[in-house]
Amino acid sequence: MRFRFTQAAIDVTKARLELLDSGAGGYVSFEGWVRDHNEGQEVVRLEYEAFQELAVKEGEQIIAEALGRFPVKHALCIHRVGTLALSERAVWVGVSSVHRGEAFDACRFIIDEVKHRVPIWKKEHYRNGDSGWVNCERCAAAPGIARGAALKHAHDDGRSREHHHEPAGSTSQK
């Protein structure tokens, strides 16, 4: 599987072996880490949850798209689920290729699409005891739309680029 989940720490030393290819001149990787702040809040840990059956399919589809779009050798993405402490590796993407340019491009494409399309959710736990599910970044900037608007728009094709998120799901655990 070129897209997968793990409960345990992502073993990069091992994962990169899957990208080795005598025809490749190098590899590019991206690591997403747990950061100690978000939107003015002090974050102490994160919880990741995934709808794995669909997430793996969508993730595999993204890797296939990357391999079709960019002339790279191999690509792999591993995402954590469960509770993560600050600075832990939440996601890792690796791409090997003949030349570096397309490896950078493919790596960027994969992480961007994964963040936007794959059904994974992240709950932030804050220093003050509150917690909240994070909305996808590209959408947070988009203006919210009125509740109860016609269903018409609602992601008819399941792949719409449009999301409309509002600051959902803030809960207090004080």
Add this chain to the structure above:
Amino acid sequence: MQLKIQYYALMREQAGRSEEMLDTCAVTPADLYGELTTRYGFTLAPEQLKVAVNNEFSDWTRPLAAGDAVVFIPPVAGG
């Protein structure tokens, strides 16, 4: 008709469960979401969600069949 509903993230917390078998007259995912919102008070509007039926992204107006597994997908935040 009986459906299997699975809940994740915010939906799981608001429904107070990870999954359930539900007897329903809902014909489409849109109908079903309306019914479940009445029951659980979901705060997300359908425009903010995607829906999956049997582990595939689905149209909101697709006719549901007995035994289908339905998941409402809140805004994702991987990475």
